[in-house]
Amino acid sequence: MTGDGGSGAAGVDPQLLWLDRPRPRRGRRPAYSREAITAAAVALADAEGLDAVTMRRVAAEVGAGVMSLYSYAPDKETLLELMVDHVSGELSPVDPPTGDWRADLKAVAHLQRSHMLRHPWLPAALATRRTPGPNTLAFLEHALAVLRPTGLDGGTKLEIFAQLTSFVAGHVAHEIAQAAASRSADRAAAEARYLAAVAADGHHPELAEALASPGRPLTPDATFARFLNRLVDGLDTA
CATH class of the missing domain: 1.10.357.10 (Tetracycline Repressor, domain 2)
Incomplete structure (x- = not known):
């Protein structure tokens, strides 16, 4: 876990990020989803710029504790990857x-x-x-x-x-x-x-x-x- 400062020298593992999606756990359904957290981060960046996107601010936007976000995006670098691909869904050619x-x-x-x-x-x-x-x-x-x-x-x-x-x-x-x-x-x-x-x-x-x-x-x-x-x-x- 690296907080808002990035994920260090190793960077983001694309295999883990895009292909090896975590399986849903048994029991109570999670209160948040990776998609909802990413959408909140995008809305924050659109309104205030990229510097405003921190794990703490995103957690506040969705009403979650900061620690709970790390199971969806362990650091800001991963969150940025998710944000870029999230908005790329708008690029569908007609x-x-x-x-x-x-x-x-x-x-x-x-x-x-x-x-x-x-x-x-x-x-x-x-x-x-x-x-x-x-x-x-x-x-x-x-x-x-x-x-x-x-x-x-x-x-x-x-x-x-x-x-x-x-x-x-x-x-x-x-x-x-x-x-x-x-x-x-x-x-x-x-x-x-x-x-x-x-x-x-x-x-x-x-x-x-x-x-x-x-x-x-x-x-x-x-x-x-x-x-x-x-x-x-x-x-x-x-």
């Missing part, structure tokens, strides 16, 4: 792959972005390696099916999916930070004045030219779509 792998891969990325915006703590949680649970594996299976028409080997397809997920997570993290910063009108105006001064100082001609170029739609959706197009359209399947 339609099967069309055969146009670039369009389908972009649809995968848009699903991931919407998913991470609903759960802003996910990019940080995904920054460390997670063992894929059943919901995560189902989405991975779909992504690999999307890439089947490329004829690429399995390892390369896994790398492309990892690259795509990393891109989406990084973009969403930046998007969330920018949205928070833009809520300050004074800060946005100050940044605009600063960039205008830099562009006019004669020492940054490349930047001045770039800032003077025709404007593009700067909505979050349009910006993400442009970045995603560059990434996916530039993939080499030769």
Whole structure:
């Protein structure tokens, strides 16, 4: 038992976590379930951020003693694994792959972005390696099916999916930070004045030219779509 600090060097054993589920004990039915505890942790992270998720806080949310939670999740690292896979159940694609792998891969990325915006703590949680649970594996299976028409080997397809997920997570993290910063009108105006001064100082001609170029739609959706197009359209399947 390691409390809120993680599970140490050994990490989470995926065999024990996902395949060797504990059998129900005889006698009185447990007052809590792993699913209910995970859902409470997700709700807490959605509302207050990942730092708010501690074993003590989750126990308080479900009305349990801290010690009783350890039979469901022995540490916060395990709880994070459960949380990531729990919300991955929302990623069920509506339609099967069309055969146009670039369009389908972009649809995968848009699903991931919407998913991470609903759960802003996910990019940080995904920054460390997670063992894929059943919901995560189902989405991975779909992504690999999307890439089947490329004829690429399995390892390369896994790398492309990892690259795509990393891109989406990084973009969403930046998007969330920018949205928070833009809520300050004074800060946005100050940044605009600063960039205008830099562009006019004669020492940054490349930047001045770039800032003077025709404007593009700067909505979050349009910006993400442009970045995603560059990434996916530039993939080499030769």
